[in-house]
Amino acid sequence: MEASITLNSIGKTFNKSTLLADLSFGVEKGTTFALIGSNSSGKSTILKLLVGIVEKDAGIAYINGKDIHTRSKEIRSITGYMSQNIDLDNELSIFENLIINGRLHGLDYKTAKENSIIYLEHLNSMNLVKLHPKDLSYGQKRKIMFIRSILHDPEVLLLDEPTKGLDPQSRNKIWDIIDKFIPRKTILFSTQNLEEAEKYADRIAILHEGNIKMDGTLERLVETTHGLSRYVLSFSSPPSQDFFDKIKENPRVLKPSLNGLDFEFYSREKKQFFNVLNIALDFSLDDIDVSTCKLRDLFIGLTDGGLE
């Protein structure tokens, strides 16, 4: 399949700290690709770099076969970018914000107006058109920023945490719009909402300290855990130190941790779970939960020192 976005050995440092280190990955045309990672992992930098807001120090990147460095202006005209932070023009009304942005991306006034109305209606935001950004809530501003990024029907959509700060209904509507109005477009989005990545992305990359730790389809990523399971034991009162001492004696109990009254650990062998359960029965065990590893577990494992 043809690649729409290609990054090859991209490096970026800022104020002597490395934001991206020899980063390479590609996004196939017409697919949705999610970047997940902890804060400062480099997600926003990748998107800003692709749209030309920041310059790379090393490497080469292409969007639809065009070098982002030499054909930056062309790329910006076929790209829709939604920043993580609010960047609406405070001096203009919401409607003017949309019109100006649409026209800067090559739309005539009539088309910019028509497209604005379609998306505003779909997101129940027609009542906002005459207001200024300062009159809007954070979530409302995010909706307008999303509309602004898709107004010119971009070939490539770069969304930096598109549903951050939105209520669940609005989140769904954002993804509905993407499905309904811009299908088969290349979408690269960053998120900290792992469920969203699982649900909407064709491929997912886990980013850590400026590099991709793992990427692939959700199924492939989960496969890499080789049958690892997550166990949660809930106690009615905190278990004593004796419990933890006994657990420590068992090296195959991976990443044990206590969150409130929930004791969590990972293991590949059910036998280990039975051993822990046996120990826990001597304490105030309340409930148990067993699940196979999901993206969340893989993410924690890869970005927090590994599961094993």
Add this chain to the structure above:
Amino acid sequence: MKELKVLLYRDWLEFKKKYLSYIFLWSLLPMMFYLLLTLPLSKYIKQVPVLEISYESWALPGIWICSASLFSYIYCFSRLRNLIIEDNQLEKYLKAPISNGQFLSSLLISSVFFGVIQLSISMFITLNLGIATVISNMDLFLIYFNIIFLIIFFSILGLLLSFYIKDNLVSGLVVFIIFIFLSFSLGTINPIPIETNQFFELIKKLPIYEIVLNTQMVIGQKAINVTPIVTTTIINCILFVIVLAISYKKFRK
């Protein structure tokens, strides 16, 4: 070109919302220069040497230059500085398919446009103060023609300084310095004496000073010198190229 038009349209939309405060400022600036500087100084300076016209007539182009140049400087400086220092405000332009040149040109064109309006309002106000001055249409054209180069110069200066001045206190201080320089060092409000010190000798060599002199020559019905206009145009072009080069370093880090 199309993108430039859109950017200018955006500035027009902003202006439409703030036109009352703009009109207030446009009226206030020339009146302030006249009431606080020219009028008190007219008690001490009766006649200007060489041109042999009254001080009040002589100071008229000075008021026009000071108000138009100061307005354009502040407009360009504050527009770009606010975009740079306010979080993510510049990003909305950087992600759009416009070049740095188009973006900076739009700021410059808006600034020059508003500067020319300031100049016209300043002229309208001061020429109705009853100061005995005869100005023909040709004189008006020559005055506009000269002052527009100063407006461009101070607009570009505003763009240039906005890259480096982040602090409010410093930016206020720089506006004050430019105000003092425009009013007293450039021979606009205060005539530069014939026998001067080294500083004024240096000032006299500046093409922008010679443009100021040109406008005073027009009021005094004397011939103007075209050389400083050409020199200032070259300086303006060089300064704009420098601003453009700096923008590539500062905008897309």
